[in-house]
Amino acid sequence: MTTKSRLAKALSTIKTGDYPALMTHVVLGYPSLEKSIELVQVMAENGASIIELQIPFSDPMADGPSIMGACEHALSEGVTPSDCLEAMAKLSSKIETPLLFMSYYNLVLNQKGFAKAASDTGCEGLIVPDITPGESKDSFFTECDSENLPVIPLVSPITSETRLKQIANNSTSAPFVYCVSTTGTTGARDKLPEELPAYLNRVKENFSVPRALGFGISEKKHIEQLQGNAEIAIVGSAVINLIKESSNPNTEVANFIQKLSKK
Amino acid sequence: MAESKKYQPDQYGYYGEYGGRYAPEVLIPALEELEECFESAKKDPEFIKELKEAQKNYIGRPTPLCYLENLSDKLGGAKIYLKNEGLAHTGAHKINHCVGQILLAKRMGKKRIVAETGAGQHGLATSSVCARYGMDCHVYMGARDADRQRPNVFWMETLGAEVIPVHHGGKRLKDAVNAALKDWITNVRDSHYLLGSCLGPHPFPEINRYFQKVVGEEIKSQLVEQQRTLPDYVIACVGGGSNAIGAFNEFLEEESVQLIGVEAGGQGPEVGQHAARFQGGRVGVVEGYKSYWLQDEHGQVQDTVSISAGLDYAGIGPLHAFLHDQGRVKYTSATDKEVLEAVKTLAENEGILSALESAHGLVEAIRLAPTLSKDKTIVVNLSGRGEKDLFIFGRHLSSSSFREFIERYAEEFKESDN
Numbered sequence: 001m002t003t004k005s006r007l008a009k010a011l012s013t014i015k016t017g018d019y020p021a022l023m024t025h026v027v028l029g030y031p032s033l034e035k036s037i038e039l040v041q042v043m044a045e046n047g048a049s050i051i052e053l054q055i056p057f058s059d060p061m062a063d064g065p066s067i068m069g070a071c072e073h074a075l076s077e078g079v080t081p082s083d084c085l086e087a088m089a090k091l092s093s094k095i096e097t098p099l100l101f102m103s104y105y106n107l108v109l110n111q112k113g114f115a116k117a118a119s120d121t122g123c124e125g126l127i128v129p130d131i132t133p134g135e136s137k138d139s140f141f142t143e144c145d146s147e148n149l150p151v152i153p154l155v156s157p158i159t160s161e162t163r164l165k166q167i168a169n170n171s172t173s174a175p176f177v178y179c180v181s182t183t184g185t186t187g188a189r190d191k192l193p194e195e196l197p198a199y200l201n202r203v204k205e206n207f208s209v210p211r212a213l214g215f216g217i218s219e220k221k222h223i224e225q226l227q228g229n230a231e232i233a234i235v236g237s238a239v240i241n242l243i244k245e246s247s248n249p250n251t252e253v254a255n256f257i258q259k260l261s262k263k
Numbered sequence: 264m265a266e267s268k269k270y271q272p273d274q275y276g277y278y279g280e281y282g283g284r285y286a287p288e289v290l291i292p293a294l295e296e297l298e299e300c301f302e303s304a305k306k307d308p309e310f311i312k313e314l315k316e317a318q319k320n321y322i323g324r325p326t327p328l329c330y331l332e333n334l335s336d337k338l339g340g341a342k343i344y345l346k347n348e349g350l351a352h353t354g355a356h357k358i359n360h361c362v363g364q365i366l367l368a369k370r371m372g373k374k375r376i377v378a379e380t381g382a383g384q385h386g387l388a389t390s391s392v393c394a395r396y397g398m399d400c401h402v403y404m405g406a407r408d409a410d411r412q413r414p415n416v417f418w419m420e421t422l423g424a425e426v427i428p429v430h431h432g433g434k435r436l437k438d439a440v441n442a443a444l445k446d447w448i449t450n451v452r453d454s455h456y457l458l459g460s461c462l463g464p465h466p467f468p469e470i471n472r473y474f475q476k477v478v479g480e481e482i483k484s485q486l487v488e489q490q491r492t493l494p495d496y497v498i499a500c501v502g503g504g505s506n507a508i509g510a511f512n513e514f515l516e517e518e519s520v521q522l523i524g525v526e527a528g529g530q531g532p533e534v535g536q537h538a539a540r541f542q543g544g545r546v547g548v549v550e551g552y553k554s555y556w557l558q559d560e561h562g563q564v565q566d567t568v569s570i571s572a573g574l575d576y577a578g579i580g581p582l583h584a585f586l587h588d589q590g591r592v593k594y595t596s597a598t599d600k601e602v603l604e605a606v607k608t609l610a611e612n613e614g615i616l617s618a619l620e621s622a623h624g625l626v627e628a629i630r631l632a633p634t635l636s637k638d639k640t641i642v643v644n645l646s647g648r649g650e651k652d653l654f655i656f657g658r659h660l661s662s663s664s665f666r667e668f669i670e671r672y673a674e675e676f677k678e679s680d681n
């Protein structure tokens with residue numbers, strides 16, 4: 001199987017109403033480049049359906065303290081975007097789980113031909129929160145299109161009906177839609193917002209692709225609450241926090257991912 | 264004249280290739296709401312009336328345009344005039360866009376204000392308008408800046424604002440903008456981000472230009488009144504770029520007027536020792552806009568160095584990037600050392616205390632004046648007054664008596680608390 005079809009295959013098995021599939025996240029370079037690569041393998045072996053690899057940036061606008069701290073640490077380890085491309089290539093040849101890159105637009109802009117480079121390493125999609133379709137004159141979206149590299153659209157609870165339609169129209173090749181749970185940055189939270197079902201229903205009316213819900217998911221009960229409202233649950237900061245406090249992160253992350261990924 | 268098409272943004276908020284709206288989806292509705300509010304306010308006579316009234320009676324406009332006779336004579340060349348924004352309420356030009364934006368916030372029904380500040384002048388002006396218009400005020404300030412501009416922290420708190428020190432990154436203005444953006448992302452439903460310079464995602468650069476352009480309009484009419492000419496040069500310091508845009512805007516289409524922006528040369532030209540974006544910066548997208556950014560080869564934003572917190576910033580407003588590439592504005596820089604010298608020169612010759620930021624413009628005027636004939640006129644925008652820099656001047660300029668005083672006062676302070 002080429003890497004290009006892994007994501008499609010993973011998504012095709014996900015049905016609305018089922019227990020949500022799990023999408024996990026690492027910051028490449030946290031706690032070190034090698035260890036973050038290992039963590040991706042651990043996640044893949046223990047039930048993650050999709051994994052997001054974040055390329056650390058100095059000024060991560062959409063990230064809360066956990067991921068921001070992890071990025072600062074990764075940069076102090078000297079991790080560069082080229083290291084991240086290499087890590088992606090290595091991982092995509094080792095594991096079957098579809099992999100995405102997450103980063104900020106400045107790094108993409110600075111790396112000439114990033115879309116092609118990312119695509120060549122087996123990356124199956126990009127999440128770049130600080131550029132939105134329809135708001136920019138840049139060739140970023142067309143470059144990704146010509147590489148068949150989807151840019152995952154993001155929506156928020158305050159995205160209007162008109163904009164939901166517009167975003168859906170602007171991203172017809174999107175494999176799924178990333179629904180931000182709340183107004184805010186990334187970070188583990190105790191509770192999911194109450195208006196979530198109504199919001200996710202509005203998203204469903206505008207998008208035919210699976211809905212992935214992220215920002216704030218930290219426990220199994222959150223994922224259970226999403227059943228029927230979202231097809232994918234995204235866990236980021238909670239894992240970073242776990243790694244930070246753990247003397248044996250691989251084992252603890254394995255247990256955590258196993259628990260979250262099974263009904 | 265001020266509404267020239269050539270230098271206006273396109274429908275996406277780009278000046279040439281710079282600017283734009285690189286913001287997360289969650290901020291797009293707020294940016295659209297702000298843009299609509301701004302466009303309708305500009306056409307509303309009631310809004311304009313309220314703005315004019317506040318400019319006159321609250322800010323104290325027009326601020327004076329003062330001929331620096333002693334300094335001009337001493338340098339023996341062009342005549343130097345000073346546009347004294349230091350005499351505006353709260354001590355700097357920042358109050359111009361703060362008054363404007365607080366009226367927009369009121370119009371949108373927002374009750375909570377979030378802001379960033381570098382030198383503390385924008386934070387001080389924001390705290391003041393929040394107190395006056397009954398808004399809840401939260402100011403982010405790099406921890407390093409909060410220390411070096413401590414008097415402004417004290418006054419902001421006295422005015423009722425919450426000042427939140429930012430410990431991330433270089434603990435400077437860039438990190439404060441980042442933190443303020445995150446607060447806005449979180450509280451966007453009820454908050455207005457009162458951004459403090461001509462930067463950030465569209466429409467912020469345009470909004471602040473609109474409220475700052477009064478400075479250049481006054482320069483023009485005051486100079487015509489005083490000597491019946493246009494200036495030959497207008498000079499301003501450039502952090503994010505609001506005071507410079509304010510001073511330049513009226514003259515953008517007057518090709519005879521040469522415009523010079525002065526960046527922070529810090530400790531010197533070596534990488535990482537200054538904040539001169541046009542000397543080593545590269546096009547990037549950070550904090551919501553595309554412009555020149557000081558960054559490493561991979562695109563990580565670099566730390567900056569400047570004695571002035573207000574210019575110690577790795578990015579520069581997008582209109583400046585455009586004006587730079589167009590060759591309409593020339594950009595130079597002044598080092599920390601030159602700046603301290605210029606503060607002293609202005610104080611001794613003219614009895615005016617300049618903020619460290621504004622003194623960057625003075626350095627350029629002092630360099631330029633002797634090379635020009637006596638019939639030439641230079642206007643320097645003195646964006647702020649120097650009181651906030653007491654502790655920095657105290658360390659660099661004064662005799663040991665200031666240090667002795669601080670030490671003795673600290674002792675007494677400690678004792679009086681027990």
Ligand SMILES: Cc1ncc(COP(=O)(O)O)c(C=O)c1O
Pocket residue numbers: 355356381382383384385459460461500501502503504505506507572573574618620621646647648
């Ligand atoms: C007195 C003064 N001048 C200039 C600046 C720089 O900002 P800008 O370039 O937006 O005018 C500041 C910012 O804090 C300031 O306080």
